[in-house]
Amino acid sequence: xxxxxxxxxxxxxxxxxxxxxxxxxDVYQNxxxxxxxxxxxxxxxxxxxxLWRNSPAVVIGRHQNPWQECNLRLLRQKNxxxxxxxxxxxxxxxxxxxxxxxxxxxxxxYERMENLKLIVKALKALRPQLDVQVTDxxxxxxxxxxxxxxxxxxxxxxxxxHHCTLLCNADKSVLSSVLxxxxxxxxxxxxxxxxxxxxxxxxxxxSLTSEILLDAIAKxxxxxxxxxxxxxLINPVDETLLPGISNKTKELQTWEWVxxxxxxxxxxxxxxxxxxxxxxxxxxxxxxxxxxxEVCNIDLPEQWLPPGQYNELVKSLTGSKFCPNEITTLVxxxxxxxxxDNELHSRWSLLCENMIRLM
Amino acid sequence: xxxxxxxxxxxxxxxxxxxxxxxxxxxxxxxHQQRLFRTSAVSCGQIVQFKLxxxxxxxxxxxxxxxYVKEGDSVSQFDSICEVQxxxxxxxITSRYDGIIRKLHYSIDDIAFVGKPLxxxxxxxxxxxxxxxxxxxxxxxxxxxxxxxxxxxxxxxATPAVRRLAMENNIKLSEIVGTGKDNRILKEDIxxxxxxxxxxxxxxxxxxxxxxxxxxxxxxxxxxxxxxRKIPVPVSRPIAFSGKDRAEPVTGFQKAMVKTMSxxxxxxxxxxxxxxxxxxxxxxxxxxxPVAEMRxxxxxxxxxxxxxxxxxxxxxxxxxxxxxxxxxNVTYKASHNIxxxxxxxxxxxxxNVKNVQVCSxxxxxxxxxxxxxxxxxxxxxxxxxxxxxxxxxxxxxxGGTYAKPVILPPEVAIGALGKxxxxxxxxxxxxxxxxxxxxxxxxxxxxIIDGATMARFSNLWKSYLENPASMLLDLK
Numbered sequence: 001x002x003x004x005x006x007x008x009x010x011x012x013x014x015x016x017x018x019x020x021x022x023x024x025x026d027v028y029q030n031x032x033x034x035x036x037x038x039x040x041x042x043x044x045x046x047x048x049x050x051l052w053r054n055s056p057a058v059v060i061g062r063h064q065n066p067w068q069e070c071n072l073r074l075l076r077q078k079n080x081x082x083x084x085x086x087x088x089x090x091x092x093x094x095x096x097x098x099x100x101x102x103x104x105x106x107x108x109x110y111e112r113m114e115n116l117k118l119i120v121k122a123l124k125a126l127r128p129q130l131d132v133q134v135t136d137x138x139x140x141x142x143x144x145x146x147x148x149x150x151x152x153x154x155x156x157x158x159x160x161x162h163h164c165t166l167l168c169n170a171d172k173s174v175l176s177s178v179l180x181x182x183x184x185x186x187x188x189x190x191x192x193x194x195x196x197x198x199x200x201x202x203x204x205x206x207s208l209t210s211e212i213l214l215d216a217i218a219k220x221x222x223x224x225x226x227x228x229x230x231x232x233l234i235n236p237v238d239e240t241l242l243p244g245i246s247n248k249t250k251e252l253q254t255w256e257w258v259x260x261x262x263x264x265x266x267x268x269x270x271x272x273x274x275x276x277x278x279x280x281x282x283x284x285x286x287x288x289x290x291x292x293x294e295v296c297n298i299d300l301p302e303q304w305l306p307p308g309q310y311n312e313l314v315k316s317l318t319g320s321k322f323c324p325n326e327i328t329t330l331v332x333x334x335x336x337x338x339x340x341d342n343e344l345h346s347r348w349s350l351l352c353e354n355m356i357r358l359m
Numbered sequence: 360x361x362x363x364x365x366x367x368x369x370x371x372x373x374x375x376x377x378x379x380x381x382x383x384x385x386x387x388x389x390x391h392q393q394r395l396f397r398t399s400a401v402s403c404g405q406i407v408q409f410k411l412x413x414x415x416x417x418x419x420x421x422x423x424x425x426x427y428v429k430e431g432d433s434v435s436q437f438d439s440i441c442e443v444q445x446x447x448x449x450x451x452i453t454s455r456y457d458g459i460i461r462k463l464h465y466s467i468d469d470i471a472f473v474g475k476p477l478x479x480x481x482x483x484x485x486x487x488x489x490x491x492x493x494x495x496x497x498x499x500x501x502x503x504x505x506x507x508x509x510x511x512x513x514x515x516x517a518t519p520a521v522r523r524l525a526m527e528n529n530i531k532l533s534e535i536v537g538t539g540k541d542n543r544i545l546k547e548d549i550x551x552x553x554x555x556x557x558x559x560x561x562x563x564x565x566x567x568x569x570x571x572x573x574x575x576x577x578x579x580x581x582x583x584x585x586x587x588r589k590i591p592v593p594v595s596r597p598i599a600f601s602g603k604d605r606a607e608p609v610t611g612f613q614k615a616m617v618k619t620m621s622x623x624x625x626x627x628x629x630x631x632x633x634x635x636x637x638x639x640x641x642x643x644x645x646x647x648x649p650v651a652e653m654r655x656x657x658x659x660x661x662x663x664x665x666x667x668x669x670x671x672x673x674x675x676x677x678x679x680x681x682x683x684x685x686x687x688n689v690t691y692k693a694s695h696n697i698x699x700x701x702x703x704x705x706x707x708x709x710x711n712v713k714n715v716q717v718c719s720x721x722x723x724x725x726x727x728x729x730x731x732x733x734x735x736x737x738x739x740x741x742x743x744x745x746x747x748x749x750x751x752x753x754x755x756x757x758g759g760t761y762a763k764p765v766i767l768p769p770e771v772a773i774g775a776l777g778k779x780x781x782x783x784x785x786x787x788x789x790x791x792x793x794x795x796x797x798x799x800x801x802x803x804x805x806x807i808i809d810g811a812t813m814a815r816f817s818n819l820w821k822s823y824l825e826n827p828a829s830m831l832l833d834l835k
Contacts, residue, residue: 061447061449062424062442062444062449063424063425063442063444063449076736076738079736086449087447087448087449088444088445088446088447088448088449089447089448089449090447107415108415110415110416111415111416112416138446138447151447152447152448152449153447153448153449154448154449154450154451155414155415155448155449155450155451156450156451156453157437157451157453160415189467189468191444243538244538261425263424263425263467263468264467292610316611316614316615319608319610319611319614320610320611320612320614321610321611324738325705325737325738325739326611326612326705327611328739328740328741328744329612329615329705329708329739329744330611330612330614330615331615331741332741332744332745333612333615333616333618333619333744334615334618334619335745336619336622336767336768336769337618337619337622337768339683339684340681340683340684340690340769345745349741349742349745352741353740353741356741
């Protein structure tokens, strides 16, 4: 048995490969499975192919900035989840029309090109007329121009994984709207995504479904690893099979991981606030580190807010999470201890609402 | 074993490094190690330049994205040192040595080169340096079989400190299931194993093989006539508790709550509680629930409580007022913006339903639904959270009967509703019947509100709820 679990488990097989598929569509649960396999499985004798699909979610790379990469406002409105994966690379949109493939190997056997060529081989075997090829950026292009797959990888001490997407029948309009950031004035060294035109395989050939594609790729993997074409289903909430998985799932959902791991960035922008019959330009400069406001400068016209209240606001914002919900509850609670003056209250609310829009 | 490289130092310095203690009693067992007793690791450690190893795919340079350690931190073999990125691959670099970080060669976003030094680590020179391959062997500290084990062809991973703990407690590392990375045995695993040994009540089974890890043999009582293996008496051994206090700065919303509650403290509160018989209201709600559902709205008891409160405020408007900072003026608010305390992940949030005085019970239910779904999604807006004039807190949904709620400035009153309980009560004929009873606890600002006002308001509110038909008469 390759795992030190007290009872004999299905992981131990004599073969050189294992194909597993998740029964869950929860992006966090599925990412947790990747973590688990990476941390706990001995891949020396047995490589693993993991197949998974997610309900609508945006997945950013390990070192990316979600504010820079996607329209967080729209995500919240549409109830689309945001996840940060542990591998590098850029931002992708997942829905059930997109399939994810993860190739687990030992660190020494880490070889992305081979994996992508396997996928192309499987696609061509399925539909020989498909014009699909791998680029040197590890993308797969359809008709030489449309990206149908993006790649990312994670390397640890002894094991590694390479995962990629494959667009079967994803919602392209949602994809393009969520992956467009409305936030201006951001400056950061976070890994930027490279936008590309995308197309679904379904558009090229309507007879292709996610199931057919998953099956074809699994078949090719089985052939190349000389194993049975058998896909084992796993449930990412099975703590007996995957001890410790629920903690991994929880960690991936924490604010500290999703937002707090954003590399330090700064915002330099101007709020144009319409107040009574004039427009007030307010320059805002903020530094955000670990997802929290480290430095906050708001350039208001003199005395527009009483200095006491202004200082209170800036002091409270400093150290707070750069999060609209946190700031909303913070500023509305603070308002309770401000002088009860309608003018002051409306100015305070106006300024705060504009600040919150930045998040 | 590199022990011979260490000079014995006469100065005994207490260092934070946990590896110093390894040179303790265990060292005395070996004659050739006796010279090293209480060696100061700081002055005698060797600085090793840990080079960035090959990433694969012919990659020669990477970007440093995050440091997990800083200069001065102590690291164990296999601990993560940093995260680097190259061409869509994120790589976790782990330490090959036990020691102390002395220098980081790169800052965040710098380009690091494969084969060039990444960090300088000062290693305790008595420790072996792990070889290039991923072999996990560390030099045996003892002739006894505990420390260096081979189980089914796998070598056990455990830091020297963990091995020592196992050895001290006569535990075979092969008995322990490691829960750390790569099945590494962690200190917690040893402690859990120990806890099970000394605290567990073992079933009387002849197959029980567990030998108590007692240092003193008298701990095992042996009845001479009993042939079956006796259940070992648990030896109480002080288990090292490794929990640590954790300090966190008070920021953001919490900071604001500190301010608000400190201000609330300045308000002289008085409390007034009563019991409300909701038997009739429970029945009414049962009848109306499906009607509301047909309109797509969930109907709870709150809309009734809120509307009744507003009707009460029409008669006692001072409860819907605000006292200015200097206590010079009382402002009677025209709108009844009744706040509903909500428990969210962040803590206590109080959105309010605006202008209840012109809303029907159904309108209030609709608005509550909207606020509740926004609240649980963490998407309440500033207008939802400001402008409240009076608050109700339904703590009963979580539990409790009586409470002493704290007034939320700039308001002057608040009500806490306990849970609804089925209790026996006497009716007009002296018969016992099943009543649905809820307790309400009011707090009010005694500077401008007196007990009588609060009591009368409460009685009116209570009468509306105990006899819902009476609400119809006064509905606006």
